[in-house]
Amino acid sequence: MADADAAKSLSGLLNGIAQRVYHNNADMTEELLQHELYRELPREEFTALHARMTGLLKSIAAADMDHAQLEAFLTAQTRRQGGGGVTAEQAAALSRFWKSQRVRVRESLLAQSRWEPGLRGLSWRVDLQTAASRGGAAEPGGPVALVELELGRAGQDSEFVCLEFDETKVNQLLKKMADVQRSVDGIAHRS
Structure with missing residues (x-):
């Protein structure tokens, strides 16, 4: 017993x-x-x-x-x-x-170990501005990337964040992502 x-x-x-x-x-x-x-x-x-x-x-x-x-x-x-x-x-x-x-x-x-809120979804598209959409100006604008992030916490409704990037901002974002990737690779190779 x-x-x-x-x-x-x-x-x-x-x-x-x-x-x-x-x-x-x-x-x-x-x-x-x-x-x-x-x-x-x-x-x-x-x-x-x-x-x-x-x-x-x-x-x-x-x-x-x-x-x-x-x-x-x-x-x-x-x-x-x-x-x-x-x-x-x-x-x-x-x-x-x-x-x-x-x-x-x-x-x-x-x-x-999860960050909250978490990314539930991502959608994007690239738009070209035409002269008509810029108020009749003769010079059309460059491409614009539109990104929609769906964010949410467990058990709650999603929130949506919309971002707009011109070509310069897209290039800056890609450079930052490459920097992050190099940092992660450096840490991964050390362990």
Whole structure:
């Protein structure tokens, strides 16, 4: 019975940590978890357990470990000497938790990494001004690029932003985009 209670408490701890870290539940504090799950455990021991489980969950989630990676990682953790490792029971609880929560944690991490508002759509066209459209002037204007951006936040209606660029502005925009691409390439090649 004691093993079942320990497994249940550890499962509750892992779920509580996930609620706080990945689902932004500020009510799921370390103090609440200790009070509800580990009332008899001294504060220092609980703090160490909480920190170890949080670190392990973050490592597992950051690597988005599949089953084989998870088993290899947990095996290595159970073999660690000193206070940094985990018991076989803790490894089993971590494995059960990750198998059931991997998709939700991954979705939460993806949602947290998105910029808001996001770009939902883009449309563009190039217009040529004629003498008639410029009020009868004899000299027709150059091409004009019209760009419409559809922006939106999750669960909200879209907003539309319309931009107009003449040839000079298009060339400046293309130069800036090339500069950004070079910067990204430079960072990508360093890592």
